[in-house]
Amino acid sequence: MTDTTTNHRPRRLPAALRQWNIAVGALILGIVVLAAILAPWIAPYDPFKMASGPRLTGPSAAHWFGTDELGRDLFSRVLLGARLSLGIGFAAVAVGLLFGVTFGMIIAFCPERVKALLLRIVDVVYSFPDTLLALALVAFMGPGVENATIAIAISLIPFYARVTYGLAAVERAKPYVEAAQIAQAAPARIMRIQVLPNILQSLIVIGSIGFSSAILSAAGLSFLGLGVQPPSPEWGSILASGRNYISRAPWILIFPGLAICLTVLSFNLIGDGIRDLTDPKSRRRRS
Template identity: 55%
Template sequence: MTQQVSTPIPPVAPLPTKSQELQQFLRVLLRSPGAKIGALILVVLILVALFAPAIAPYGPSEMGVGGNLQSPSAEHWFGTDEFGRDLFSRIVHGSRLTLMIGFIAVGISMTAGTLIGLVAGYAGGWLETILMRAIDVLFSFTEILIALATVAVLGPSLTNAMIAVGISSIPFYARVTYGAVLVEKNKEYFKAAQAVGARHHRLLFRHILPNILSPIIVVATVGVSIAILSASALSFLGLGPQPPSPEWGAILAAGRDFFRRAPWITTFPGVAIALAVLGFNLLGDGLREALDPQQRS
């Protein structure tokens, strides 16, 4: 009679705790030089926006504080515009508008796009077909064209510019969410939750949504930079915030008539826009790496 030898079962590694996952996330994020540079740029930008009245020596629309089209000097670091307004003060105060436009526009597009992608991917059938074909129609147009059409209907203003930029980015979030939902629906944990009779709202917001947040966060971070560029383009065309608003795109548009005589009016807001976009893009790349499970293993 042969004796059976049992094979020992290898121990199962314990799942990482929330604090361990956070430590791994921060470790990977801080390992990226680009993410650190992007975070530094954004921290400076946020601090400037928060303390704009204390940083700016003059009001954003205060005229006659210096000579018209005065070049940069110790008194006016960025020079003055055609109305004698201090350009440094206008750009500092404009950082508030830039961040507000970026965050609110992304909030609109991320909320609407995520809901559309969730419903379409989860429900399937005719509802999926209608929603995703509508997204395909929006995808056939460029973002700036959708934003221009929206502003043409609503009228040029700061609020309408944020709405227009938000609507133009909805297809990206819908597509990302839709694809992620289809992947999650085929996983064992979701099928097990269905088998025990979990309700629809629990399946959507307790099981699917928390597991697809990583790509949405990355897209949203980069989306802020796209929203800033789109809003600046609308302002440059005269369809965004109206004068005397210190929005960076509006300042840039006003300075094009004086580019030969006063190039600093277009140079400094252009550099501010470029730095803000660079900061969000670098941070978005770092978040993409940090949220990748393979990078944290």
């Protein structure tokens, strides 16, 4: 008899999970998203109910994050605030990507004079910080969740349009696009079938950057009273309610602030990891 031995090689993790930044970012984001989805069921208290007992109590076994100035459980409010903060971020980025990518690709295929004019318009709008632009738009439209979401989405469009134009312009100069143009393929078909799939990975990276910006803008608008209105809990509005108690009850600012920081960090880590996977040169430059 012949003895046969089988070499068991350890299974390698998928490339995405071997990137520590993607793994850590996905773990943090997964926890935040799961908490946002399950918030109505796992929140130990009604986040809107004002307590008749002591207020501004510190973290304890009964109230993990303490209570606010109205005696409301801060842990429950941060959990429910995740739904609003993430919801505004996802909606704003989705709308911003849709219009920004479409506009950027159209500019890349426009005649030179039209292209130059449209690029100047985009550059002028893009010169304003996105949070400042969103602030001006909300001040004009009025406060509220819907208006804040629309304003943040509009503020992201110039960024997505400018980046998409640069990516699409590079692809347009390649032989396969020139061949399609010689074959008289419709520009819309070239954009959709040939250009878009080749820039999709880069769009995912800039999309993650947009999420971070959208969440920060949403928190900033709510902090200034132009976003989510009380008593609805949103991380920025919770920070605003606790700014008068920073020395007496700092936990009102610490916990929603940590939620914002961790969520923004998770999107940035995921974006960096995807960039390293799709562009090995960037990883070598940093190492």
